Amino acid sequence: MRSYTPKDDVQKxxxxxxxYWVAPQVPKSDVSEDAVFAAxxxxxxAHFEILEAYIQRDQMVVYIHPKDNYAVLEFxxxxxxxxxxxxxxAIDWIAQRGGFEVFYQMLSxxxxxxxxxxxxxxxxxxINSVEKLFRSADWSExxxxxxxxxxxxxxxxxxxxxxxxxxxxxxxxxxxxxxxDEFAAWYEVDRIFGKEARDIIGPEIRDxxxxxxxxxxRFARLGYEVPKGTxxxxxxxxxxxxxxxxxxVFLIEGFDEEKSTIISDRKR
Amino acid sequence: MQQTNRLRPFFENITFERDxxxxxLNFGPQHPSAHGQLRLMxxxxxxxxxxxxxxxxxxxxxxxxxxxNMIYNEFMPTTDRMDYIASSxxxxxxxxxxxxxxxxxxxxxxxxxxxxxxxxxxxxxxLFWLATTALDVGAMTIFLFAFREREYLMDIIExxxxxxxxxxxxxxxxxxxxxxxxxxxxxxNFLDKLPQNIKDYxxxxxxxxIWLMRMENVGVIPTEMALxxxxxxxxxxxxxxxxxxxxxxxxxxxxxxxxxxPVSDKGDNFARYKLYMxxxxxxxxxxxxxxxxxxxxxxxxxxxLMAHAPQYISAPKLDIMTQNYSLMQHFVLVTQGMRPAVxxxxxATESPKGELGFFINSQGxxxxxxxxxxxxxxxxxxxxxxxxxxxxxxxxxxxxxxxNIVFGEVDR
Numbered sequence: 092m093r094s095y096t097p098k099d100d101v102q103k104x105x106x107x108x109x110x111y112w113v114a115p116q117v118p119k120s121d122v123s124e125d126a127v128f129a130a131x132x133x134x135x136x137a138h139f140e141i142l143e144a145y146i147q148r149d150q151m152v153v154y155i156h157p158k159d160n161y162a163v164l165e166f167x168x169x170x171x172x173x174x175x176x177x178x179x180x181a182i183d184w185i186a187q188r189g190g191f192e193v194f195y196q197m198l199s200x201x202x203x204x205x206x207x208x209x210x211x212x213x214x215x216x217x218i219n220s221v222e223k224l225f226r227s228a229d230w231s232e233x234x235x236x237x238x239x240x241x242x243x244x245x246x247x248x249x250x251x252x253x254x255x256x257x258x259x260x261x262x263x264x265x266x267x268x269x270x271x272d273e274f275a276a277w278y279e280v281d282r283i284f285g286k287e288a289r290d291i292i293g294p295e296i297r298d299x300x301x302x303x304x305x306x307x308x309r310f311a312r313l314g315y316e317v318p319k320g321t322x323x324x325x326x327x328x329x330x331x332x333x334x335x336x337x338x339x340v341f342l343i344e345g346f347d348e349e350k351s352t353i354i355s356d357r358k359r
Numbered sequence: 360m361q362q363t364n365r366l367r368p369f370f371e372n373i374t375f376e377r378d379x380x381x382x383x384l385n386f387g388p389q390h391p392s393a394h395g396q397l398r399l400m401x402x403x404x405x406x407x408x409x410x411x412x413x414x415x416x417x418x419x420x421x422x423x424x425x426x427x428n429m430i431y432n433e434f435m436p437t438t439d440r441m442d443y444i445a446s447s448x449x450x451x452x453x454x455x456x457x458x459x460x461x462x463x464x465x466x467x468x469x470x471x472x473x474x475x476x477x478x479x480x481x482x483x484x485x486l487f488w489l490a491t492t493a494l495d496v497g498a499m500t501i502f503l504f505a506f507r508e509r510e511y512l513m514d515i516i517e518x519x520x521x522x523x524x525x526x527x528x529x530x531x532x533x534x535x536x537x538x539x540x541x542x543x544x545x546x547x548n549f550l551d552k553l554p555q556n557i558k559d560y561x562x563x564x565x566x567x568x569i570w571l572m573r574m575e576n577v578g579v580i581p582t583e584m585a586l587x588x589x590x591x592x593x594x595x596x597x598x599x600x601x602x603x604x605x606x607x608x609x610x611x612x613x614x615x616x617x618x619x620x621p622v623s624d625k626g627d628n629f630a631r632y633k634l635y636m637x638x639x640x641x642x643x644x645x646x647x648x649x650x651x652x653x654x655x656x657x658x659x660x661x662x663x664l665m666a667h668a669p670q671y672i673s674a675p676k677l678d679i680m681t682q683n684y685s686l687m688q689h690f691v692l693v694t695q696g697m698r699p700a701v702x703x704x705x706x707a708t709e710s711p712k713g714e715l716g717f718f719i720n721s722q723g724x725x726x727x728x729x730x731x732x733x734x735x736x737x738x739x740x741x742x743x744x745x746x747x748x749x750x751x752x753x754x755x756x757x758x759x760x761x762x763n764i765v766f767g768e769v770d771r
Contacts, residue, residue: 102426102428115701116700148460152703174586177733182728192502203607207705214477226587226589252416255415263423325414
């Protein structure tokens with residue numbers, strides 16, 4: 092029987108987990124334990140609805156409603172001193188909770204503190220752009236859209252940034268396989284040679300670790316290099332290291348392996 | 360709309376034939392001064408840039424996706440391929456993030472060796488920056504000089520880990536090896552000559568008329584723009600913000616060493632150039648202090664190189680070969696991988712280019728549930744959108760040069 096892999100999460104899983112294994116938790120502490128975070132949290136709570144807040148590994152994590160994201164970030168920038176948005180991205184929870192968690196990693200240079208603002212949006216919901224507050228969000232949001240397919244409202248130029256414009260699928264979703272899908276395998280063949288060349292060329296091999304030792308055309312056997320198309324011969328003699336191209340290569344024509352020496356130490 | 364036809368470049372939504380005087384110039388992605396795979400769409404009025412659209416993604420390898428399908432130790436060599444000019448700093452950023460996640464303390468000797476590696480990498484990166492930028496601007500001599508010095512540093516690194524470019528020299532929980540015997544003498548030898556070398560570069564460049572014209576008052580980044588675009592490292596410090604993570608949120612032994620954080624409020628190319636030179640001097644200062652610290656650990660017989668945490672880190676080789684339980688642990692850690700606790704961590708370190716951050720969301724499995732790489736060069740490329748308009752074509756080359764972007768890091 093073929094083993095079952097869930098289609099909504101194709102991330103690699105551990106092949107063995109002890110049945111008594113209980114994953115430990117990274118300790119979370121209450122916001123009140125840090126005076127600076129407690130003050131920021133109190134100010135935020137006075138203006139917005141905070142769903143959850145805690146400190147984990149010296150950084151405060153605040154959960155907000157997705158509709159508040161612009162206002163919260165503006166408030167943090169103008170009133171709490173978090174003047175830099177160092178990172179913005181999402182986490183795919185479609186399989187578990189049917190949506191994405193978007194996080195904003197903020198830095199306050201005056202307080203030397205970092206906080207993470209998080210909000211949860213459904214799979215087909217859009218989030219408001221914070222590009223007007225932080226120009227850096229322009230590219231981060233484009234990357235988020237490119238990788239997860241999260242639509243961003245009010246973004247000036249929402250376009251794929253890393254993948255080609257006409258790419259199908261969103262690579263960082265858990266539903267997307269590591270080696271790419273059917274579309275990815277034919278992408279370059281279709282674009283460069285056209286669909287009618289599919290039969291001649293075949294799909295792109297997207298498994299970087301694949302090695303076919305009998306393939307003399309695509310994979311060279313080190314030390315046994317042969318001209319292209321030579322059939323595989325197990326008794327192939329080792330290629331001489333002094334091998335030269337026809338007519339000799341200009342610079343290494345006079346190179347003699349026997350006469351050469353390797354300098355043991357370079358003069359520093 | 361242009362048809363997507365075969366064997367002919369296809370430019371999305373861009374019309375090259377226009378009614379107005381604007382010329383659309385395609386710069387890259389194979390331009391020698393584009394520092395890798397940067398493509399810039401420049402809208403020109405005569406020689407002046409009106410709009411600039413940096414286009415990236417030509418080196419995208421999907422490292423975040425790869426990380427989700429690799430155990431933590433497996434991902435370490437992949438981080439080398441981010442900022443391949445200073446690969447140990449990426450190794451270190453990742454190792455530190457995982458250590459924070461599982462709450463590990465690294466032995467002192469490993470900390471000293473890590474700092475030595477990090478600062479050597481900073482010097483290598485800055486020398487490489489100087490060489491390539493000077494070459495882009497036309498100063499061939501500097502290129503040869505700086506590459507010579509970088510070569511010596513690569514030899515020193517090679518003595519340590521066997522690799523010159525992709526080091527993978529740092530492990531989660533410490534470092535794999537102690538320094539070889541000739542490491543400290545070679546490094547001292549290099550450092551003793553470095554001030555004279557830097558002076559040579561400055562003598563050639565500081566009063567050079569061409570260099571000054573290409574650098575001074577070109578590519579001025581105001582403080583607000585730098586903050587808004589998430590700039591970090593020398594790009595931010597050249598715009599008048601004294602923010603160095605080594606100083607503000609010290610990791611390893613950076614709170615024990617003395618060094619200055621050079622800042623400039625000019626924000627132009629020349630300020631960035633002076634900052635890189637000043638930072639090289641500070642790195643040399645840190646390296647001298649690290650050598651002293653290393654010798655102290657030798658005197659105090661602090662020989663441990665890896666943290667002791669059997670749940671996460673394999674035991675030393677001797678234990679694995681002699682003790683059954685260590686061997687079992689090692690087998691499990693290699694085949695299944697370590698399982699950090701359920702939680703999240705964002706750790707930023709000061710890489711030569713700026714703030715290098717690793718965000719890890721762990722769900723208790725051997726594979727990270729989400730790993731986000733925050734590479735400084737990504738935003739240093741993005742800022743070109745706002746920075747280039749108003750400049751002339753030759754300035755593009757010197758501005759790209761001083762932003763010090765590396766495409767392994769931009770595209771990841």
